[in-house]
Amino acid sequence: MDALGDFLPQFGIHTDFVKHINDLAEVESKIGPDTRAIFAETVANPSTEILDIEPLSQLAHEHGIALIVDNTVPTPYLLRPIEFGADIVVHSTTKGITGHGNAIGGAVIDGGHLDWANGRFPQFTTRQQVISDDRNGEWHSFAERYGNEAFIKRIRIKYLRTFGAVASPFNAYLSLIGLETLPQRVSQQVASAQRIAEHLNHAAHVMKVNYSGLGYTPQYELVGKYFPRGVGQILSFLVDGSADNVRRIIDGTEVFSYVPNIGDARSLIVDPARITHREVPLDARIAAGVGDNLIRLSIGLENVDDLIADLDQAIANAY
Template sequence: MTDKPTQAFDTLQIHAGANPDPATGARQVPIYQTTAYVFRDAEHAAALFNLQEVGYIYSRLTNPTVSALAERIVALEGGVGGICCSSGHAAQIMALFPLMGPGRNIVVSTRLYGGTVTQFSHTIKRFGWSAKFVDFDDTDAVKAAIDDDTRAVFCESIANPGGYITDLDAIAAISNDAGVPLIVDNTSATPYLCNPIKHGATLVVHSTTKYLTGNGTVTGGAVVDSGNFDWSASDKFPSLSTPEDAYHGLNFHAALGPMAFTFHSIAVGLRDLGMTMNPQAAHYTLMGIETLSLRMDKHVANAEKVANWLENDDRIEGVTYAGLKSSPYYDRVKNICPKGAGALFTVAVKGGYDACVKLVDSLELFSHVANLGDTRSLIIHSASTTHRQLTEEQQEAAGAAPNVVRLSIGIEDADDIIADLDQALSKATS
């Protein structure tokens, strides 16, 4: 748990969750490479297992290095509590786990990362859950999709791969009226560019693998709870609002209030699903976050310059970057992402699928990888990779049509990035 932040972002990204080690005085958060923790006595152990006292039991549940990272992300997002886990996909399941049950559904945006589309289209069906995909620019369609079995609404703040900006205020109002939580994936924006909780989100999820770590070294995920949702307002969320048999009838919301979701995610979610982040990964991500604002400012500045250059190039059919004045999302950026539209967008290349493949193979500075948010500029042809498993209709709905490549603009010199794209486009479209 962390108090609402009172310090500036640049200070919190360095200091939140990172006190000097009491045993050694170490200033950087140590890597606590341990599976278990010694109890003071039998009474102490019993209190921990009964959730009467906060502490460390076993690293599948909590670990000091991982807890420090969770506290830092929670502080940056302006939440009350949160957890870290093994990946962004794990974070999505962890966010849904206390909310869902057999026969229940979530209403989700069509503009999502391809892996998320697959997870929601196919994998969650094995739990008896389902997803309804809706264009979130059509708010009437979002309202119509919510029914008595809906338990959450899910979207991305800056959608991957197209960089579309979601009107979080409008979607939050719909979710609130329906009495269901809004879950926002804030991976592409980071809390530096966007604060979904300020726009009405209940839960925020991250793939910490991306911009938060920033160096392409480790995978991880996070879930942050706003603490603003009343889990007892209806009978829709029994895991949080009714007695839990595994804890002698403990009612998480009645006993823990705003921290109900976080404690349930640790005591039940991580205990039983085991989607644990390792302390080494947490350490890398803690170090990465220390420079988050500096990196994001450079990412955005480079993306704006590169996107403007591409939009004016005759070899390009279109650029989806929301920071362009020609984008239908340009005005929305000022409200949702006032510090910039991120550094992720797609480019439609003249010559279609074949030209996209040639472009990818001709680049020298860019790395062709299935990742984003690295300090390095990255490219991928989504239709043949991350979105390959989708139908062409789903690809187009997600912004990953066959004639499109996704760019994740790094923090190199912008002129060098443009020069590399220029020479590769010449080869791809000749």
């Protein structure tokens, strides 16, 4: 949200925010002549709210715009959004794909089925020197030369080379090594997250648990539609008391690490309002349910009984 609301506007890219991404009427009301894409998280962090991809994709395509989704939380093991109509998928590979918090990286995946020459995207129909032979008078646009691959070719040929957004060989190596164990890691993390969410749902001082994998949530139907293997290793919970109680819970954990990453092999705990969402405006934070008493967990590979016992003792001692 900080990138969309503060960073990108400095480059002339502006965003209209909606309160409920699955409310198609609200989303459509924001689409205008200058709209180029709808951007959303497949699983929101830290609420774990699930994106209903198919109807949003249909809406985007009715207006000739792209649906871009951030699939970092589920990883490709739990969800492949292009199969449900997404046009572009982005990942922070720093998180679950690499899985060990030791390499920074990102990935962009193009579904290859959007018509980038439909009039909404002049940068793809403007002839570009970087892919042309000007000495022989041969000029091409990305759409002319690459068709439906115009987007990913422009990313690689123009932006990647211009901005130098290339992973170092060692970071790429670490990411590939982590990727080899993605199914094993994520499947265990999901199973542990489910158990921890169910336990916290009945724990003292816990007022609310945010985990869409719980059967009673309003979005549970979407879990069956998109996430037969589970919704991921992220969950959050709201506690009573004050910010001091939150601080004492976090300080009191012994197995969890106070690190703002997610998808790590280690279990992590943070207070989002002061760490991951600290630069988000207060009203937007509150609207997203990120108050001062919210705690987010990213479940790792430790024994789940040890993790539950650690949370229990930390919560008990904090009060």
